[in-house]
Amino acid sequence: MAEDKKEAEKIARCAMCADMCKYSCPTYLATGRETLSPQKMARLIVYDEKGLLEDEKGFLDLMFQSAMCGACSRHCIYDDYDLRKFIHQARVKAFAKGVIPEDVRKRVEIFKKFGNPNGERELINKGIGDTGYFISCCSYKDEDLLKAAEKMLSKSGLAVRRFGGGDICCGAPLYYAGDMEGFRQASLKMKAEIEKRRVRRIVVDCPTCVKTMTEIYREIGVELDVEIMHTVQFIDALLEQGRLSFRRNSRSVAFHDPCILSYDLAMSGIPRKIIAALGFNLKEPIYSQEHTHCCGGAYGAKIGDHRLKDAVTSMRLKELRDAAADIYVTACPTCKSVLSEINMKYITELVAERIIAKR
Ligand code: SF4
Ligand code: SF4
Numbered sequence: 547m548a549e550d551k552k553e554a555e556k557i558a559r560c561a562m563c564a565d566m567c568k569y570s571c572p573t574y575l576a577t578g579r580e581t582l583s584p585q586k587m588a589r590l591i592v593y594d595e596k597g598l599l600e601d602e603k604g605f606l607d608l609m610f611q612s613a614m615c616g617a618c619s620r621h622c623i624y625d626d627y628d629l630r631k632f633i634h635q636a637r638v639k640a641f642a643k644g645v646i647p648e649d650v651r652k653r654v655e656i657f658k659k660f661g662n663p664n665g666e667r668e669l670i671n672k673g674i675g676d677t678g679y680f681i682s683c684c685s686y687k688d689e690d691l692l693k694a695a696e697k698m699l700s701k702s703g704l705a706v707r708r709f710g711g712g713d714i715c716c717g718a719p720l721y722y723a724g725d726m727e728g729f730r731q732a733s734l735k736m737k738a739e740i741e742k743r744r745v746r747r748i749v750v751d752c753p754t755c756v757k758t759m760t761e762i763y764r765e766i767g768v769e770l771d772v773e774i775m776h777t778v779q780f781i782d783a784l785l786e787q788g789r790l791s792f793r794r795n796s797r798s799v800a801f802h803d804p805c806i807l808s809y810d811l812a813m814s815g816i817p818r819k820i821i822a823a824l825g826f827n828l829k830e831p832i833y834s835q836e837h838t839h840c841c842g843g844a845y846g847a848k849i850g851d852h853r854l855k856d857a858v859t860s861m862r863l864k865e866l867r868d869a870a871a872d873i874y875v876t877a878c879p880t881c882k883s884v885l886s887e888i889n890m891k892y893i894t895e896l897v898a899e900r901i902i903a904k905r
Contacts, residue, residue: 554595557632559624560588570617572840576857582611584618584629591632606640609633610647611851613858614722615840616809634724641724647851650723657720658728661713661735662686669712674705678745678772681710682752683719684879690891691751691879694898698781701901702789707743714739718758726766733759733768740772747773749780751892753806753813753878754844761810776807778816778877781897785823792900794825799896800871802831802862802885803838804878814838817877817893824900831869839865843884859884 565585568574573582580586590605599605612633619628640646646654656665662683670681679699685691699706717732736759740748750756756776763770775783784790799821808814814835821828833839842858866874866888874890876882882890 553632556624556627557588557591557595557629560585560627560629561592563588563623566623567618567621570621570837570839572613572615572617572842572858572861573611573854575839576842576861577854581608582854587612587633588629591636594636603645606636606643606645607647609636609640610650611854613805613840613842613844615805615844617805617838617840620809620836634722637722637724638726639724641726646723649852653719654723654725654728657715657732661732662711662715663719666711669714670708670710672709673707675707676744676746677704677706678740678743678748679706679708680714680748680750680755681708682750682755682879683710683715684883685751686711688879688882688892690895691882694892694895695751697898697901698784698790698894702784704789706749707745709739709743716755716758718754718762721758721762730766730768733763733766737763737768737770740770745772747775749775749777751777751877751879751894753804753811754880757806757810776811776813776877777894778807778813778820781820781893782816785820790897791902792824792897793902795900796825796827797872798829798870799826799873799875800829800831800866800869801834801893802841802866802874802876802881802890803834804876804881805838805840805844807877808836808838813877817875820893820897821875824896826873826896829869829871831865833865841878841881841884843880863887 563585565583568583571584593599594605614630653663657663664683666686716736717729720729720732756774759770759774801817803814839862840858841862842855874888875893875896876890877893882892
């Protein structure tokens with residue numbers, strides 16, 4: 547009860563705030579719509595809790611228009627506050643009432659049928675070793691990324707067990723849809739799939755998978771007895787151990803920081819270290835690292851409203867183009883696909899292109 551009171555005080559505090567974090571909120575910046583700004587979202591959440599809203603469906607729809615990127619949390623004046631928690635609670639309510647947006651409903655249905663959000667059937671399961679490389683739903687169809695990963699893994703000399711596709715998924719699409727029972731079941735299935743493979747650590751390309759399998763699983767009481775690493779951490783470890791050698795290159799690279807990698811996992815420094823080790827000349831986009839902007843494909847904007855997603859994507863593309871780099875690189879397969887207009891590469895591809903031999 548005391549906890550509930552504390553939480554109610556936090557959202558009320560946000561609803562009364564000066565809303566300066568909106569100048570970091572990608573959905574507000576891309577559209578200029580005040581209702582999408584963090585403080586206005588918080589105000590509507592408070593009004594809804596008090597039963598003051600006439601159009602509850604309109605309110606719940608709006609809750610699916612946040613990119614759930616975390617920029618407001620990173621730039622919040624309070625250290626102990628994350629608006630996304632309250633937006634997510636509203637999504638849980640929308641799911642329970644059956645009033646989720648059509649796109650979200652379709653993705654949930656596909657997930658329930660196939661065990662993944664894309665309707666994939668083929669299961670990837672190859673190799674042996676106590677390191678696992680989990681091929682997430684957003685890496686699964688990216689042939690360039692998978693080819694680059696294969697090259698890097700084979701040159702590293704490590705035994706790596708690759709798995710993914712089919713009905714193996716961390717369950718994030720269900721979590722962001724507000725389907726907490728479906729998400730709990732998906733998390734238990736994921737845990738069982740990992741235990742079956744007896745790996746000690748798992749490398750994952752997708753920052754959302756990493757956040758989901760660590761922080762969000764913990765919140766629902768699911769603990770994985772393995773180390774979960776994002777790919778940039780793994781590449782960094784391979785470099786530290788001297789397992790890879792490169793042909794250096796002096797062309798310019800701009801790195802697009804995926805919001806979850808930057809805001810939640812605080813790993814912005816690692817890809818920059820890798821890019822420097824390859825000899826590239828780093829060019830920073832005007833909004834980068836802890837000031838990055840979402841690509842528009844984060845869970846939330848991607849599944850809630852396509853026009854909004856396009857506005858956020860256009861804004862980010864312009865910011866990246868303004869960096870005028872020779873090569874654009876990121877560390878999230880979804881960002882790569884959403885920003886494909888500028889030939890975005892996943893960082894493993896940059897690494898694989900430069901590898902010359904295993905030591
Ligand atoms: S998220 Fe933080 S800074 Fe932004 S409006 Fe709410 S309390 Fe204020
Ligand atoms: S999570 Fe992102 S999109 Fe949603 S309100 Fe916060 S800054 Fe805006």
